[in-house]
Amino acid sequence: MKKLIPLLLAMAVTLLAWSSFAPAQPQDPANEEKPMFYRLTPGVYVNGWPRFTITYPKDWLEMRPIPLQSFRTSTPGSTQRDWFYITILSNFIPLEKLADIWISYFRNVAADVTVVSDKPSWLRDGTLAWETEFQMVMNSLPCNYFIVATKKGDLWIFMGVGSYSGKIGEDLRAIPYSIEFEPGKDEAVKVPPDVQEFLERQGNDILSHDLTKVMANYSDKYLNSGMRKGEKERDIKQWINSITSVKGGITEFVPAGDRAYLTGFSITNSGTSPITETSIIKENGEWKWYGNQRDPAP
Secondary structure (H helix, E strand, O other): OOHHHHHHHHHHHOOOOOOOOOOOOOOOOOOOOOOOOOEEEOOOEEEEEOOOEEEOOOOOOOOOOOOOOOOEEEEOOOOOOOOOOOEEEEOOHHHHHHHHHHHHHHHHOOOEEEEEEEEEEEEEOOOOOEEEEEEEEEEEEEEEEEEEEEOOOEEEEEEEEEOOOOOOOOOHOHHHHHOOOOOOOOOOOOHHHHHHHHHHHHHHHHOOOOOHHHHEEHHHHOOOOEHHHHHHHHHHHHHHHHHHEEEEEEEEEEEOOEEEEEEEEEEEEEEEEEEEEEEEEEEOEEEEEEOOOOOOOO
């Protein structure tokens, strides 16, 4: 578990501040349609950065992600027999260490953890991946986890399927392998001067370790996958003092009046991570983080 602690810290620290942007052409300001990375279409998840799509059963429901997850969905009903989640983090550990990473975690939350399989694989486009399957007893019930991981630059993309049905069938295995990357969507673009000023202010406030200043950049109506402003403040309080550098970029920016949709990445001394908020709102002439305004089931 000691080797896992730095990894989990990097996964938990997701900043929303930048001090510089890579030059590129701005997006069409006339486009006010909500972008795909903001909308959630039943059965299709679109990740803002890095840009990829994953398909899952259309009748599955979006669930509130647990810490370290970017997205989570599960079968409908109170039992949630099957579920799927995505985790994205910065790490240089080789793919073949996938089982070593997760077995340490599972042994802290479950009993009788065993590795069923652990082997290399390939995505549909030929990208190298690694898959591993675990069996365990979780919540006093037999549970199986099937995890596929791939790398994009220095990022790990974990795609996990869990089930209390006693097995991981081919239908569940197909979910992580449905991933499709979209080329040309991961480079930084220019944003309007007032938006860049807002982002730079956020970065400076984080580097000051002044939590009050940081939270002034969040709307009181902030809502992001079930997380509201008060909970966001408690989350930031856990890691803000460890941050000594911030930079990053916006990779898509879509203005819509007093709202704007955006996605991109941040880089800190703890690593690289994607933006999770995906929208900002102008209140009293100032931009604020607004979130994706979704409130999924816990």
